[in-house]
Amino acid sequence: MSSALSESTESPDPVLTAERAHLARAADCLTEMRAAASAVTDAGVDAWASERLGAARAERLRALAADPHVPPFFGRTDGRVGERTETFHIGRRHVRDAAGDPVVIDWRAPMSRPFYQASAAEPQGLERRRRFGFDGGELTGYEDELLGAGDEHESHYLREEIERPRSGPMRDIVATIQPEQDDIVRAPLAESICVQGAPGTGKTAVGLHRAAYLLYTHGGQLSRTGVLVVGPNRAFLRYIEQVLPTLGEVDVEQTTVAGLTARVPVRAVDPPQVAVLKGDARMAEVLRRALWGEIAKPVDDVQVTLTGRRYRVPVERLKRYVDDLRRRGRTDDDQQLLHYAAGRERLAMLVAEDARRQKEAAGGSPTDAETRKAARTPEVRGFCDTVWPARDAAGLVHALLTDAALLRRAARGLLDDEEQAALRWDPAPRSVRTAPWSESDAVLVDEAAGLLERTEGYGHVVLDEAQDLSPMQCRAVARRLAAGSLTVLGDLAQATSPWAPSDWRETLAGLGRPGTVVRPLTRGYRVPGEVLEYANRLLPVIAPDLPPATAVRSEPGSLTVRPVSSLAGPLADVVAGLAAVPGSIGVVCADPAVGEVVALLAAAGLPAVALTDDGDAAARIAVVPATLAKGLEFDAVVVVDPAAIVAAEPRGLHRLYVVLTRAVSTLVVLHRGDLPAPLIDDREDDGAAVGLA
């Protein structure tokens, strides 16, 4: 290996000098590209560009491209092509010179792939892989692997990148994507993938980079259909929301399942067993029956007025029309599938067309417009209102949860009496507007909306923390997929919801992609080995079938487990000590303890702020309710009273596993009572702080 990890002051390294010159050239070319783009803008194309991109987004793209702290490249490959060596500098976006020749290659381009994948065993044509180190925007060092000569080693920059203190939202990993991650990032668009990944293996990062890769590679197709990223809560979205924009992708919708299904105002929380029931896939069939099962049999002929004359459509034919349409509401063939609202329109047209045929048989020739007008006459509308009544999604769910007879008809053979009773609102709300809608109800309303009308689908959906989704939530995501593909990310060991699956098949079937291959990720980048080993003690109890993660880093001293008799002094001391060095700090406790912990820190003069799910960014010292910790990470984590976290909910040990795996550099566990059984260590002495190395 040859490298200059930091520059010596005496003799400037000629490699560094040359690379800095290339950096300066790339920066100049970028400036020219921007100037050319704004010249085009000045020439009046801006209206078009702004209309296409949205003025704010176009502005944001320009600002990002101009960020001096984002160097134009981070790596380089030298490969042999015949007699000559071909060199590519790899960066976040393509940079070309005035003649149009490439100066930097986009990391997503096929030519960049060997940078991520080549090894000494399979150099993929590379003689050398070079990685660069930066301080701010300045190039300060590099390291080389001479792959052709068998030299391959773990990058020093990987560790440096992981350990760089966090001060805000999640960063991209584009300079250090690892081969097993790159395989997933660059999988073909048509391929749906499920990643079962242990904590900190980079699932979220991989999912976001995959979205960016797909948008680059299939821009035309995906710009029409769009890419959707779904995360567990708004605090998480706030944490990840800058990653795609820094990769130049400002056009990806990022939301939660609650955001996708926000058709009614959520103001109530269901007891767990009711939430489980409402999230059960049987509810889809109950809703379908409640809607389609209430279509009535025609009992009389209908008189249709067409161009001033009246035609009688006999009841037998009306029955056939209704039956045919109902069948099309059941079909598995997506092309043939008829939604309820469209069925209603279609029925009116079938009746009007019957009259038209009668008129044609009598020698008339009514136009399409006249036929459509006949379908809107009061007689035909009245017939449809009786037989195929107009419905709205919230109204349907409201009816189902308040009308015992309707529920009984729809749930026959599916839900027993007890389950039906558990579903019903008691007392029954007077109107849709005042109903105590819960998150699970909102998902039911969304399902009903999907029965009424076709839901707009995306070309690709990245679904994070998918292990927590109920079958009905899975269906809500599946509806948004249409013909698109899916990247499912999750960890069964971190499943905390009451419907948590024990394997991925259930979730993947619910998502409409039962054949999806599950790919494991087990190399943990976030959590130091000492901390991961400690958390992994929970695995035999919470997920005995999953292989434990292995950490890529070891950091002796990163774990401290400390029994305390009272929290106040030790907590303030620990947090003050951690706050003395740069980096983010998360103090995680059981949800009900957040107030106490904030108050204790405030009393010690430490500016801690409780993290909430309103989407606000975490403060430097964030007090994190255990239920919001998922997906987040902090340089240092203090876990307060793990036993209380476990006791707070049925899957409390899974929650504790999430909480114990949030730290990048330091984990301190403070416990007033006993530790949960799997964590009790023979080496721990009463009253003493113990670092478990």
Ligand SMILES: Nc1ncnc2c1ncn2[C@@H]1O[C@H](COP(=O)(O)OP(=O)(O)OP(=O)(O)O)[C@@H](O)[C@H]1O
């Ligand atoms: N190849 C990489 N290079 C640099 N950092 C990486 C790499 N892979 C992952 N990381 C870092 O490791 C941390 C964990 O990544 P991420 O949050 O994507 O993991 P995860 O599998 O989603 O974790 P969890 O399931 O615990 O929430 C992040 O800080 C991420 O930037």
